[in-house]
Amino acid sequence: MILAIQASTSDRVMPPTHRHCYDYPHPAVTTDVVLFTIRQDALSVLLIQRGNPPCQGMWALPGGFLNIDEDLETCAKRELLEETGVEGVYLEQLYTFGDPKRDPRERVISVTFYALSQSDLLTPKASSDAALTAWFAINQLPELAFDHADIVQLARQRLVSKLGYTTIAFQMLPKSFTLSQLQSVYEILLNESLDKRNFRKGILARNIIKETGEYSRIGNHRPAKTYRVINPSQVEIIK
Amino acid sequence: MILAIQASTSDRVMPPTHRHCYDYPHPAVTTDVVLFTIRQDALSVLLIQRGNPPCQGMWALPGGFLNIDEDLETCAKRELLEETGVEGVYLEQLYTFGDPKRDPRERVISVTFYALSQSDLLTPKASSDAALTAWFAINQLPELAFDHADIVQLARQRLVSKLGYTTIAFQMLPKSFTLSQLQSVYEILLNESLDKRNFRKGILARNIIKETGEYSRIGNHRPAKTYRVINPSQVEIIK
DNA sequence: TCAAAAGTGTTGCTCCTACACCCATGC
DNA sequence: GCATGGGTGTAGGAGCAACACTTTTGA
Numbered sequence: 052m053i054l055a056i057q058a059s060t061s062d063r064v065m066p067p068t069h070r071h072c073y074d075y076p077h078p079a080v081t082t083d084v085v086l087f088t089i090r091q092d093a094l095s096v097l098l099i100q101r102g103n104p105p106c107q108g109m110w111a112l113p114g115g116f117l118n119i120d121e122d123l124e125t126c127a128k129r130e131l132l133e134e135t136g137v138e139g140v141y142l143e144q145l146y147t148f149g150d151p152k153r154d155p156r157e158r159v160i161s162v163t164f165y166a167l168s169q170s171d172l173l174t175p176k177a178s179s180d181a182a183l184t185a186w187f188a189i190n191q192l193p194e195l196a197f198d199h200a201d202i203v204q205l206a207r208q209r210l211v212s213k214l215g216y217t218t219i220a221f222q223m224l225p226k227s228f229t230l231s232q233l234q235s236v237y238e239i240l241l242n243e244s245l246d247k248r249n250f251r252k253g254i255l256a257r258n259i260i261k262e263t264g265e266y267s268r269i270g271n272h273r274p275a276k277t278y279r280v281i282n283p284s285q286v287e288i289i290k
Numbered sequence: 291m292i293l294a295i296q297a298s299t300s301d302r303v304m305p306p307t308h309r310h311c312y313d314y315p316h317p318a319v320t321t322d323v324v325l326f327t328i329r330q331d332a333l334s335v336l337l338i339q340r341g342n343p344p345c346q347g348m349w350a351l352p353g354g355f356l357n358i359d360e361d362l363e364t365c366a367k368r369e370l371l372e373e374t375g376v377e378g379v380y381l382e383q384l385y386t387f388g389d390p391k392r393d394p395r396e397r398v399i400s401v402t403f404y405a406l407s408q409s410d411l412l413t414p415k416a417s418s419d420a421a422l423t424a425w426f427a428i429n430q431l432p433e434l435a436f437d438h439a440d441i442v443q444l445a446r447q448r449l450v451s452k453l454g455y456t457t458i459a460f461q462m463l464p465k466s467f468t469l470s471q472l473q474s475v476y477e478i479l480l481n482e483s484l485d486k487r488n489f490r491k492g493i494l495a496r497n498i499i500k501e502t503g504e505y506s507r508i509g510n511h512r513p514a515k516t517y518r519v520i521n522p523s524q525v526e527i528i529k
Numbered sequence: 530t531c532a533a534a535a536g537t538g539t540t541g542c543t544c545c546t547a548c549a550c551c552c553a554t555g556c
Numbered sequence: 557g558c559a560t561g562g563g564t565g566t567a568g569g570a571g572c573a574a575c576a577c578t579t580t581t582g583a
Contacts (some may be wrong), residue, residue, distance in 0.1 A: 070311040070312065070313060071311065071312050071313070071314060071315040071316065072309040072310065072311040072312075073309065073310050073311075073312075073316070073318075074309060074310070075310060075318075075355065075358075076310040076358035077310065077312070077316035077317065077318055077319070077358075078316065078319050078356065078358065079312075079314075079316055080316070080317050080319065080388075080399055116314065117317065117388075117399075119314075119315035119316075119317065119390075119397050120390050120397070121390065122388060122389060122390060123386065123388035123399070144385060144386065146383060147362065147383065147386045147401045149319075149356075149361060149362035149401065150361060151358075151359045151360065151361060158358050158359070160319055160356075160362070160399070160401070162386045162388065162399070229562085230562085230563090231561075231562075246546075246547075246548085247562090247563085247564095248547095248548085248563085248564070248565080249545075249546065249547085251563085251564085252545095252565095253545090256544095268554080268555095270554085270555080270560065270561070271554060271555040271556060271558095271559070271560055271561085272552095272553070272554055272555075272559080272560040272561040272562065273552060273553035273554055273560085273561065273562045273563075274553070274554070274562080275561080275562055275563090276562085276563090468535085469535085469536090470534075470535075485573075485574075485575085486535090486536085486537095487536085487537070487538080487574095487575085488572075488573065488574085490536085490537085491538095491572095492572085495571095507581080507582095509533070509534070509581085509582080510531095510532065510533060510534085510581065510582040510583060511532080511533045511534040511535070511580070511581055511582075512533085512534065512535045512536075512579060512580035512581050513535080513580075513581070514534080514535055514536090515535085515536090
């Protein structure tokens with residue numbers, strides 16, 4: 052992955068010495084990322100506390116301005132890494148928000164993404180930035196900066212609706228997992244409990260996972276078979 | 291609908307006298323629209339022949355630069371009206387294309403939309419613009435400018451996949467329509483023939499349309515009952 | 530009377546749902 | 557031996573797919 056070297060907060064604090072001029076006014080373009088994970092049996096989102104105005108002190112999504120020669124997805128990944136230390140997660144474009152008044156500084160178009168992480172990978176960095184990063188359960192979000200609450204809500208809807216017809220859920224689990232863990236991901240995202248036998252039958256009938264041969268031996272109970280995705284490289288549309 | 295008054299081609303031909311400057315380089319932002327309709331039993335797309343470089347003479351999607359105080363959707367509707375004379379169609383954001391090299395002039399981010407029109411409304415204007423506009427069957431597209439072929443392909447995928455779980459198909463029909471017309475829309479989009487009895491049962495069971503009481507009396511055959519959507523104002527997610 | 534599209538039911542099969550008990554382990 | 561989660565099968569119902577003939581009209 053190629054990363055541009057640049058100050059890493061989402062705000063630009065050190066204006067360069069020359070200016071960039073155009074015949075017509077141009078909006079600024081940013082990317083923002085809704086990074087989901089499951090922590091303590093709750094769907095959670097990673098947020099950053101803003102260190103600069105506007106909305107100073109409020110919580111916001113990780114994101115920032117697009118470099119002029121940088122792909123949109125690259126920008127989203129770079130900002131996520133710089134601001135939170137997270138990388139290697141599944142990431143997908145969500146929607147583009149462009150209300151003329153969404154940012155008080157200037158016209159800002161935000162191309163938003165959502166990303167999914169295993170609880171594993173999560174070392175939201177106590178990083179170089181002074182910026183505070185923290186996980187919040189989706190039902191206990193603080194007030195968010197700009198229109199970020201709308202973005203989170205849309206991302207959640209998209210994630211949940213993709214559960215039904217893609218293999219996206221596996222992106223929230225480690226490579227090898229038990230069926231109970233998988234069921235738990237579905238239950239938390241759908242916010243309803245599922246029948247264990249039917250869930251297992253349904254998943255196995257789709258032929259998208261197979262046994263690893265290994266067992267998970269944690270807790271005072273029978274070890275669980277572990278599984279892995281047959282085609283691990285992508286989120287596929289199934290059935 | 292509020293429309294900005296501005297030269298109406300997608301290229302900016304008359305630079306203004308003053309310049310717009312920023313501390314950091316800003317990309318240009320455009321919207322592009324894939325307008326679908328069904329003509330002569332084929333899914334078709336409205337294209338414009340470019341009058342200026344780059345890609346002069348090639349066919350392209352209607353679209354153009356975002357005004358600095360204009361909403362993204364408003365921009366898409368405005369460009370569609372200006373370039374093609376089409377208005378009042380169903381329009382929905384599709385995806386944002388931002389490859390750094392997608393436009394040779396400067397960095398251009400394109401927020402794309404797709405739109406659906408009844409064959410009815412179609413007076414693709416022999417307009418003020420010199421620009422030629424024409425419908426092309428989706429399987430007989432000419433070579434398209436920029437990355438517009440990718441955009442059309444993605445729009446088609448999205449449209450087809452939304453057929454199954456929304457009422458989007460009705461946007462391609464007049465207010466009142468026969469079940470055969472509706473079935474024809476599904477068959478053309480899905481590119482497969484459907485069983486008449488099963489189709490009718492399925493549609494009626496969803497309780498989204500009702501009889502108007504009127505009959506369509508065209509052709510040498512039994513008149514057909516006409517129907518209309520119960521909730522005409524929106525595309526809903528069903529079942 | 531003919532051509533052309535409208536309209537209409539039943540049957541079998543598949544898939545989904547509901548439901549309860551034994552198993553293997555650590556303490 | 558007990559607490560904890562892992563693992564398994566069946567029966568009934570709902571919804572989908574396959575299938576052909578009669579009706580109404582205009583020419």
